[in-house]
Amino acid sequence: MEIDDLKNAWNELGEKSNPKTLSNRTGLKFDSKPFRSKLSKVLIPEIIGGIICFFGASYIVLYFGRLDTFFLRSLGLVTVLLFLVLPIVSITLLFQMNKLGDLSRSYAETIKKFTKHEIRFKVFQKITIGLSFILLIATVVLLSKILNGRHVLSDKYISAAIYAAGFLFTYFFSRWVWRYYVGSLNKASELLRDIDS
Numbered sequence: 669m670e671i672d673d674l675k676n677a678w679n680e681l682g683e684k685s686n687p688k689t690l691s692n693r694t695g696l697k698f699d700s701k702p703f704r705s706k707l708s709k710v711l712i713p714e715i716i717g718g719i720i721c722f723f724g725a726s727y728i729v730l731y732f733g734r735l736d737t738f739f740l741r742s743l744g745l746v747t748v749l750l751f752l753v754l755p756i757v758s759i760t761l762l763f764q765m766n767k768l769g770d771l772s773r774s775y776a777e778t779i780k781k782f783t784k785h786e787i788r789f790k791v792f793q794k795i796t797i798g799l800s801f802i803l804l805i806a807t808v809v810l811l812s813k814i815l816n817g818r819h820v821l822s823d824k825y826i827s828a829a830i831y832a833a834g835f836l837f838t839y840f841f842s843r844w845v846w847r848y849y850v851g852s853l854n855k856a857s858e859l860l861r862d863i864d865s
Contacts, residue, residue, distance in 0.1 A: 704766060706856035710849050711762045718755030724807070725751035731814045740813055747806045754796055761789045765856075782860055786853055793849060797842045804834045 725748045735741045765785045768778055808830055 703856055703859045706852050706859065707762060707766050709852040711759070711766065713845075713848075714755065714758050714762060718759055721751040721755045728810060728814070734814050735810065736813075740810065743806050744810055747803060747810060750799060750803060754799065758789075758792060758796065761785065761792060765789065768860075779860060782857065786857060789853070790850070793846065797846065800838055800842060801835065804838050805831070808834060 728744050728748050728751075732741070732744055735744045765782065768782045768785065808827075
């Protein structure tokens, strides 16, 4: 089947068919369930991470009074904002991609929009991974003050051990998450691109 025939069949089906499962006599088939399933493999962990970030932000706000210097209060405010904003933006980007699994647009437009949203999400995830290392430092400083009443930096051996363990965990966890997300997004993209199989 040539690309023009595929595009025409996609457009015809978008006008006539149910967006859940699409097929016609030309052999064009698209089932949005597998597409949405691949995206949910990214969406569900993001929602869980968002809930964890919300509880982390709530905890810092709850004990904000224990942060007694301008530096700690500023750090607490920035940390709370990042804990709230990053998951909201990430989940919003994923919901935008999830909406592309129907036939309300032409085939070419759907592929173009999905690719645009996929690139936007991947760039945002790279920024989030970079910010996670900064949030690690900020969270350790804030929690040590909230829990112990003193800075973790006052004992250089303990702070070195905490930061080393935290950086190693964050590095390997971020790598795993990145590979998992990219793999799931690539499979969703393949489902869109291979609808004529």
